[in-house]
Amino acid sequence: MDILRFITAGSVDDGKSTLIGRLLHDSDAILEDTLEAVAKATKNKENGEIDLALVTDGLRAEREQGITIDVAYKYFTTEKRKFIIADTPGHVQYTRNMVTGASNSQLAIILVDARHGVIEQTKRHTFICALLGIPHFVVCINKMDLVDYKEEAFQQIVSDYQQFSAPLGLKDVAFIPISALKGDNVVNNSERMHWYKGKPLLQYLEEVPLADDIELSKARFQVQYVIRPQTEALHDYRGYAGKVLSGVYKVGDRVNVLPAGNTSTIQRLEFNQKTKEEAFAPMSIIMHLADDIDISRGDTIAKADDLPTVTQEVEAQLCWMDTRPLVVGGKYLLQQNSCLTPCVIKEVIHQTDVHTLQDDPEATQLQLNDIGKVLIKTANEICVDLYKEIRSNGAIIIIDPRNNSTVAAGMIATAF
Amino acid sequence: MSQYYLDYLDQLEAEAIHIMREVAGQFERPALLFSGGKDSITLVRLAEKAFRPGRFPFPLVHIDTGHNFPETIAFRDHLVKEIGEELIVGYVQDSIDAGKVQEKTGKYASRNVLQTVTLLDVIQENQFDACIGGARRDEEKARAKERIFSVRDDFGQWQPKKQRPELWNIYNGKINKGENVRIFPISNWTEIDVWSYILKEQIALPSIYFTHQRTCVLRDNQLMADSPFLNKDADDVLVEKQVRFRTVGDMTCTAAVASEANTIEEIIEEIKASKTTERGTRIDDKQSEAAMEDRKKEGYF
Numbered sequence: 111m112d113i114l115r116f117i118t119a120g121s122v123d124d125g126k127s128t129l130i131g132r133l134l135h136d137s138d139a140i141l142e143d144t145l146e147a148v149a150k151a152t153k154n155k156e157n158g159e160i161d162l163a164l165v166t167d168g169l170r171a172e173r174e175q176g177i178t179i180d181v182a183y184k185y186f187t188t189e190k191r192k193f194i195i196a197d198t199p200g201h202v203q204y205t206r207n208m209v210t211g212a213s214n215s216q217l218a219i220i221l222v223d224a225r226h227g228v229i230e231q232t233k234r235h236t237f238i239c240a241l242l243g244i245p246h247f248v249v250c251i252n253k254m255d256l257v258d259y260k261e262e263a264f265q266q267i268v269s270d271y272q273q274f275s276a277p278l279g280l281k282d283v284a285f286i287p288i289s290a291l292k293g294d295n296v297v298n299n300s301e302r303m304h305w306y307k308g309k310p311l312l313q314y315l316e317e318v319p320l321a322d323d324i325e326l327s328k329a330r331f332q333v334q335y336v337i338r339p340q341t342e343a344l345h346d347y348r349g350y351a352g353k354v355l356s357g358v359y360k361v362g363d364r365v366n367v368l369p370a371g372n373t374s375t376i377q378r379l380e381f382n383q384k385t386k387e388e389a390f391a392p393m394s395i396i397m398h399l400a401d402d403i404d405i406s407r408g409d410t411i412a413k414a415d416d417l418p419t420v421t422q423e424v425e426a427q428l429c430w431m432d433t434r435p436l437v438v439g440g441k442y443l444l445q446q447n448s449c450l451t452p453c454v455i456k457e458v459i460h461q462t463d464v465h466t467l468q469d470d471p472e473a474t475q476l477q478l479n480d481i482g483k484v485l486i487k488t489a490n491e492i493c494v495d496l497y498k499e500i501r502s503n504g505a506i507i508i509i510d511p512r513n514n515s516t517v518a519a520g521m522i523a524t525a526f
Numbered sequence: 527m528s529q530y531y532l533d534y535l536d537q538l539e540a541e542a543i544h545i546m547r548e549v550a551g552q553f554e555r556p557a558l559l560f561s562g563g564k565d566s567i568t569l570v571r572l573a574e575k576a577f578r579p580g581r582f583p584f585p586l587v588h589i590d591t592g593h594n595f596p597e598t599i600a601f602r603d604h605l606v607k608e609i610g611e612e613l614i615v616g617y618v619q620d621s622i623d624a625g626k627v628q629e630k631t632g633k634y635a636s637r638n639v640l641q642t643v644t645l646l647d648v649i650q651e652n653q654f655d656a657c658i659g660g661a662r663r664d665e666e667k668a669r670a671k672e673r674i675f676s677v678r679d680d681f682g683q684w685q686p687k688k689q690r691p692e693l694w695n696i697y698n699g700k701i702n703k704g705e706n707v708r709i710f711p712i713s714n715w716t717e718i719d720v721w722s723y724i725l726k727e728q729i730a731l732p733s734i735y736f737t738h739q740r741t742c743v744l745r746d747n748q749l750m751a752d753s754p755f756l757n758k759d760a761d762d763v764l765v766e767k768q769v770r771f772r773t774v775g776d777m778t779c780t781a782a783v784a785s786e787a788n789t790i791e792e793i794i795e796e797i798k799a800s801k802t803t804e805r806g807t808r809i810d811d812k813q814s815e816a817a818m819e820d821r822k823k824e825g826y827f
Binding site for chain 2: 111112113181182183184185187191192194206207209210213214321324326334335337338339344347349351352353358382383390391392393394407431443445446447448501502505506507509511514515516519
């Protein structure tokens with residue numbers, strides 16, 4: 111069994127929470143006491159049906175306002191997969207939460223209201239999910255019950271969506287007509303839409319192939335922590351603990367330790383407290399090298415014949431997440447996995463209008479929820495790949511040293 | 527299926543180990559909050575996987591309410607001896623004696639809320655900058671929205687609206703002096719995941735998780751362990767029952783479930799068939815719909 115992490119994105123009234131409630135409910139992930147609590151909290155409902163949306167609206171502040179203010183994680187398991195849902199709000203001001211949820215997702219569910227079709231938020235959510243490199247998309251055209259389950263309404267939206275998303279180059283997009291409220295095509299095929307020949311949503315989620323998403327050709331490993339027991343029995347033990355970010359390492363592989371550039375050979379690999387011949391992503395391992403080299407947290411160990419770019423200058427797509435706008439020329443911290451370095455954001459190259467997908471080269475600033483490309487100079491050398499090539503080694507966060515908060519998510523677009 | 531494929535439990539384990547090593551790499555004085563429950567026992571196993579053959583880069587910290595199950599304390603002491611790591615115990619009784627908190631009265635009196643004060647004192651005295659905990663997002667609605675690295679202010683408070691964005695597997699643990707970070711490596715595990723892992727790893731647990739005969743107080747349809755700490759009145763009925771505990775908290779706020787399950791396999795079968803959640807046996811969560819949200823804002827785990 112494996113894990114599928116997915117994000118659900120939609121506008122305020124697209125029925126997103128209802129869909130999640132439906133998936134959880136119909137896969138028996140909601141237990142009686144939770145349902146009782148939800149039933150108790152269901153108010154202003156005329157028909158007596160319980161409000162499945164309330165299953166995901168966690169905090170009291172949200173329930174009072176009837177909105178979702180943060181990323182909520184939900185879990186359910188079927189015979190085939192464990193699912194982790196990042197439920198993110200559709201409000202304009204909360205782009206940052208969507209970026210957060212999208213960063214760890216392998217699949218995006220984009221909800222479209224069948225009555226309204228592709229709207230600005232649909233475009234914005236699709237753009238963000240594409241920017242974050244999510245490999246699989248499912249466009250759920252919801253509320254089909256309100257358009258009499260008509261195929262024409264569905265086809266029109268499919269065609270509109272394909273048209274606007276063409277420039278984004280999405281590799282894998284499926285379209286499913288559903289009614290989250292009535293349960294059509296969510297868990298079971300709908301009796302009311304025989305014209306739809308595809309899989310219902312849950313089956314699609316269970317079967318979408320994930321094996322190809324893992325990058326195996328390029329091996330990347332960053333040291334998180336050096337294990338040195340310094341006991342008599344283990345006097346010479348020196349293990350580099352970290353996670354394989356991508357690819358495969360084997361005992362005997364020639365490696366470079368970056369950014370210093372020293373070379374050595376993998377002497378031993380430990381996984382699960384046992385010695386292994388090879389290790390691959392996303393294992394958390396301990397690596398031993400044949401030579402005694404000075405290696406510390408944040409250093410990269412890569413195979414000598416296939417190295418990341420070692421640089422102090424990158425261009426990155428940033429999503430700005432703080433109420434204080436980006437200060438061009440200001441000092442920030444850049445964190446790439448376990449590697450932390452001071453940096454300066456030298457220039458805003460362009461800002462992208464998330465509604466029209468047009469780049470504005472005149473832009474000089476990024477504010478909360480803005481997305482744009484910037485030029486970053488780092489104090490120390492970093493070992494990176496392009497985000498579109500290796501997601502796990504091309505992602506960065508920007509931290510404001512004045513309050514230590516994470517102010518931007520970044521995806522490396524060019525490494526000099 | 528590719529030969530380079532990790533089963534879901536191995537993926538969850540790899541993620542948890544990665545998080546623990548980030549704690550070790552980013553903080554000067556971390557601690558592992560140990561309750562004696564299955565989740566924190568699982569954390570100990572994950573710490574072994576993350577740091578052996580080295581020592582843990584943190585002590586275990588237990589907040590002893592004085593109302594713990596004796597089986598839990600015995601298990602704790604045995605485990606600490608076995609792994610050879612440091613244990614720091616904070617006593618709620620000390621906070622009561624110092625006049626910092628007041629013992630609750632009445633039928634539903636529990637020291638559960640009081641332990642937050644003791645915890646914050648222990649954090650301050652030892653200058654812990656990071657506390658690893660075994661909370662999971664599937665447990666409760668407020669927990670579903672908490673980050674893996676959750677920054678607490680000088681007063682230990684969680685501020686849900688001011689959470690830092692948490693992206694990819696990049697964890698920002700930078701804090702100001704006086705602040706600390708709560709860290710939840712098994713955030714993405716469900717109750718069944720934890721039990722499946724315990725089974726796979728053959729992890730030992732306190733005996734109260736398995737079926738045993740016990741004198742219980744039947745109250746509000748819940749089976750409470752009879753103990754000197756439980757305030758009883760005329761309405762309470764004493765029953766002898768074959769029970770086990772699904773979570774391990776204080777004797778005053780953890781209800782038992784009638785169960786014959788004697789092995790981990792049987793427990794997993796029982797949970798899969800169960801119609802209630804784990805927190806359903808926690809009286810502390812039933813106070814109000816936002817009970818956990820409120821306690822977290824005050825500095826609870």
